[in-house]
Amino acid sequence: MPTPPLQLYVDDSDPSITYITSEVEYWTRPTGLLTAPQRLISPGRTPWYGTLHQALGPTSLSFMFNGTYIHAVFLGADKSLVNQCLVDGKPQYINTRVGEVFCATTVPDGPHNLTITVRGSSFTPASFDGLFYVPSPSTTISKDVDVTFPLVALNASLTPGSPVELNEGDGVDFDFTGQSIALYSDISTSSLGPLSELSYNIDDEPAVDMGLNSSTLVNTLSPGQLFLQTRQYAYGQHRFRMQLTKHGGYMPFTIDQIIVQNSPTTLNLALEAVPPLQPAITSSRDANSASTAPPSNSASIDIRGPGDRIGRGGIVAMAVLLPLLLLGILLGTIFLIRRSKQRKSYLQIHAYGGNISHDEVRPFIPSILMRTMVPPSSKDVTQSQKHSAGTGTSSITSRTRSQIPTLGSTTSTTTIYRVHEDGGSVAETGTPDQQVIDLPPVYSTLLERLQTSTTGNRT
Known part of the structure; x- marks a missing residue:
């Protein structure tokens, strides 16, 4: 028999199923039964929705439906417990398969009545589990x-x-x-x-x-x-x-x-x-x-x-690799920014043509405003040498002659102090006979005072 394209399931607990009662109530309703698959010999499967209606004696049930097919199911292997299955008063064949006793039939489209009589007992109850039916094509399904x-x-x-x-x-x-x-x-x-x-x-x-x-x-x-x-x-x-x-x-x-x-x-x-x-x-x-x-x-x-x-392994791999990829991009960006800054500092240092190393960079830049000063000690030495030449005596007693520069020597150097006052920059090339010393702005006032004091003493 072809499988119906769409069926409605009615559980044994649904109130649309009528359980016939008599002077003795034979129907019982165990609930909360296991529904997950179990290792059972009989009835062979767990009840749908965890409920059953069990007949402990001779009794019956009925169900009204409007459709073209019906299939009622009992759990168990003994089909003798189901005495009769009637649709509109006509007997239907009672069949079995592993763990189930059922009756099923195709009927003309329209209203029908299913009636089932059973002969269960307290030792071998007839366990009704539910039914399926195909509704009429003209019926609006709720x-x-x-x-x-x-x-x-x-x-x-x-x-x-x-x-x-x-x-x-x-x-x-x-x-x-x-x-x-x-x-x-x-x-x-x-x-x-x-x-x-x-x-x-x-x-x-x-x-x-x-x-x-x-x-x-x-x-x-x-x-x-x-x-x-x-x-x-x-x-x-x-x-x-x-x-x-x-x-x-x-x-x-x-x-x-x-x-x-x-x-x-x-x-x-x-x-x-x-x-x-x-x-x-x-x-x-x-x-x-x-x-x-x-x-x-x-x-x-x-x-x-x-x-x-995508398999679960692929999803896990993506979840692990994506954060690592983002972290790598972030670290690479930070590295490039730092390299760019270091390159800029290197170019600024070597723009002056000197041999200043990275460790010798100071937090100020050569200024266009500079003061060139000759230390008083070097002038005093020059004056003493001239005086010594005129009088035949020398006032330099603490130096050896190897430390006194020769009058005609060209190896003497001039010391130049450059004070950085305005934060500006200038690129100047020194000469071999000059020694340049860069000083921060705070030395400007000190050197002015020193120069004024020295000049006053000489005058």
Whole structure:
């Protein structure tokens, strides 16, 4: 039978299902059951949404719907517990598969009534889990329902009747309008392998990593096992992205269906995320964070190959290399600026034609205003030499003759003191017989006083 293109899921906890009561109440409703995959022999999978309606005696249930197809599901392997399945009073075939007893049929478009009678007991209860039905094409579907999207109906490239198959590196993008979603798979040891790892995220939230280990799951094919349940989001348009980052099995990992959960009954169950989330991710999201959208039961899916998405390793490498690249650019800029300043100082120093080293640079620049002074001691020596030549005696008694310059010598030098007063600059070339000493502005006043004092003494 071809898979219906769109189905509505009605959980056993939904009030639209009527449980027939009698003098003895045989229906019980265990809640809070495990929903994550477990290593079970029977019933073979965990109950959807963690709830069941169990019949501990002979009783029945009914459901009214307007559509073209219906599929009711019990957990367990003993189909004798389901006595009869009727649609509009007509008996339907009761079938089984691993861990499930079900009755399903296609009916003409229009209103219909499903009635199921059971014969459970306290030792072997009949466990009703829920039902699926295809609504009438003429029916306007409310946004407050749980919609099941068989993935084969969302991707034209898939062969009708086949699930989505993922190999290592493959991914799925699923756009939906709703508050939360649940993903189901026919998990088996052969397809799952020793350990498979998945990574998923919704919108711009951080990715959630999860692992599925076949040693904790069922040994055989079990239809409709939940392997991923998201937390609740604000109603609106969302994008779900999932990637099979590691796959140890020799068969592809399959996804059978996705349920978009918008029913108030489902939301009131406050389903826990599978796998459990870290506290930072489970914080409530602001209602305005989801994009607003009109009521919609449409969805789109895109199956990605390994090359269609940057892997986690690439993302980590980019996150590490980008700061290092920015730091390198910053340090390079600082280095170039410092080299530029050093080059400028070097050119300023050598513009004077001298041999001043970088360590000898002073915090003032040669000035155009200079005073040239001959030290009194050198003038005194000259006068003493002239006096000595005229009288035949010498007043220089503390020097040896080798230290006294010869009258005709051309090796004597003149000392020039340059005082920098205005911060200006001048490039002057000295002569071999001149010794130039640069002084800061504070020496200007001192030298003026010294020159005045010396001149006064000589006069």
